[in-house]
Amino acid sequence: MSFSGFVVQLLNGLAGASSLFFVAAGLSLIFGVTRIVNFAHGSFFMVGIYLAYTLVDKLGSSLGFWPALLIAALAVGVLGALIEVLLLRRIYKAPELFQLLATFALVLVIKDAVLWLWGPDELLGPRAPGLKGSVEILGRQFPSYDLFLIVIGPVVLGLVWLLLTRTRFGTLVRAATQDREMVSALGVNQAWLFTAVFALGALLAGLGGALQLPREPATLEMDLNTIGAAFVVVVVGGMGSLPGAYMAALLIAEIKAVCIWLGVVQIFGIDVSFSKLTLMVDFLVMAIVLVWRPWGLFGRPQAPSRYVGMQEEPLRRPSNAYMVAAAVLALLLAVVPFLTVNSPYTTVLMIDLMIAALFATSLHFIMGPAGMHSFGHAAYFGLGAYGAALLVRALHLPMELALVVAPLIAALGAFVYGWFAVRLSGVYLAMLTLAFAQITWAVTYQWDSFTGGSNGLTGVWPSEWLSDKRAYYWLTLVLVGAGVWWLRRVLFSPFGYALRAGRDSVLRADAIGIDVKRMQWAAFVIAGTVAGLAGALFAFSKGSISPETLSVGRSVDGLVMVLLGGIQTLAGPVVGAVTFTWLHDTVARNTDYWRAMLGAIILILVLLFPQGIAGSIKQLADRWRAPKEDEVAKTEAKAKLEEVKA
Structure with missing residues (x-):
């Protein structure tokens, strides 16, 4: 030196x-x-x-x-x-x-x-004419x-x-x-x-x-x-x-x-x-x-835009028809392994789709109802995955216990990071979550003696009774279903209503006694816990884990899933996760230029469905239902008027 x-x-x-x-x-x-x-x-x-x-x-x-x-x-x-x-x-x-x-x-x-x-090769250009040499300094x-x-x-x-x-x-x-x-x-x-x-x-x-x-x-x-x-x-x-x-x-x-x-x-x-x-x-x-300094060294708070986009609609409790459809879907998913006996890859792909749906739903929990946009949600997914792998390999815990403890490790990470993140808002909050995720990735990438460094960890397999992919598929289906159900149950609890109140108007929520920051902090922990469960399931499904699990690309994939499905609907993250993961897999296996094709498909979907796939379908359904509801209301009003006259 x-x-x-x-x-x-x-x-x-x-x-x-x-x-x-x-x-x-x-x-x-x-x-x-x-x-x-x-x-x-x-x-x-x-x-x-x-x-x-x-x-x-x-x-x-x-x-x-x-x-x-x-x-x-x-x-x-x-x-x-x-x-x-x-x-x-x-x-x-x-x-x-x-x-x-x-x-x-x-x-x-x-x-x-x-x-x-x-082409794929690195291209090194020539030196600049007149500046090819060097100068001596000390x-x-x-x-x-x-x-x-x-x-x-x-x-x-x-x-x-x-x-x-x-x-x-x-x-x-x-x-x-x-x-x-x-x-x-x-x-x-x-x-x-x-x-x-x-x-x-x-x-x-x-x-x-x-x-x-x-x-x-x-x-x-x-x-x-x-x-x-x-x-x-x-x-x-x-x-x-x-x-x-x-x-x-x-x-x-x-x-x-x-x-x-x-x-x-x-x-x-x-x-x-x-x-x-x-x-x-x-x-x-x-x-x-x-x-x-939340606004940067030389920055200052941005003037609020008069255009705030589409107003958030109140979430409605699932109707009976919705519950019946969900039950039928669960039954169909349960029999998929029997229908794909001759196609083992389909079972593997379905496991990936369900894990992606759980990860996207956990991100949607803080993006939609809580109004906090996270660019670093992969941190909790990766903490869950590495937590499960290290519990099995280093502490020799059974896989079943690791599935319980690993989400708690991710929750601890969300507890620490969320405390800082909820003090910001907008782009600055998103960038802080990205910073925490990258710090977590860098530590994992370089800690060779503990995390395996860039090579990651291998030999992370489920228990013997889950060695058959079909058995692991059913376990994943049960845990993913439970995770999605729990998040939705929380949204319709008093906590969920208070969370959305803080999103829609911080001042009004504070005036009626809601501690908005504390509610958002708790939301971070809940979302991190579920993302950690998704990461643990991912680790055991692949048998290995690498730092790529915590990378920016994983966080971006989660954002794409949520936005593609629609941020204003509860079904959006599931629809977006299934669509994106399936497209990614299908396009990548059928063309060398899969990124361009996938990007073009996403652009088309964005232009056709500016509120996301599920969000746009909901809009069309509401427009189709509105005239009928108006007609029913007119008929009822006319009947009451005739009763009054009589």
């Missing part, structure tokens, strides 16, 4: 901060004006570096290098404008989470488009191109700041960030303003990707890796604040650089590897900042 090494690592952090700032600045602009949490923003970064690679190859690496980077950024900006006009403009009045679902589908489509155009060599990146970051920040503060366009953007409905009322063409802002944000992301061409190879994993880091920077800096995004990028990049410089340090006789902290240090910083 020399002083010269420390200085060089700080400079490396500055170079990395510039690239990260470009992506975060574009994401911050888009969210500030359109209120869209653009999950596809990392895809723009990825497309930027791939386009730059192709253009440099076509134009030549000497004279055409710098023009190629600019053209690539402009092309990504045009792509962003087309996406906004053709897709996002059609769903601006849909609930915000459905917009998130649409942008997630775009991630899948763009990833497979890049795979088709450029006896160490430092790349000249990285010095260029250190300078270009503040330059772009200054240019964007001038655009936003010295032009009419910038005035409109800043006004829309504060109150976009008022900007529209003043006669500004809001649609084209949104398009311009989205294109500018995409251009910045594309520029950030293009500038990375000489530093790292272009890979298909860049999109999700980049969007996670960009979300952290935007939230830490404050939503909509460009200086905040730059300062947050600097803060996180420099902390990572210091961790790398420290390496392994012995503290009180214990070796502590700071370099391993780089996997979670950004999420750790985000968690600390949000707990200390």
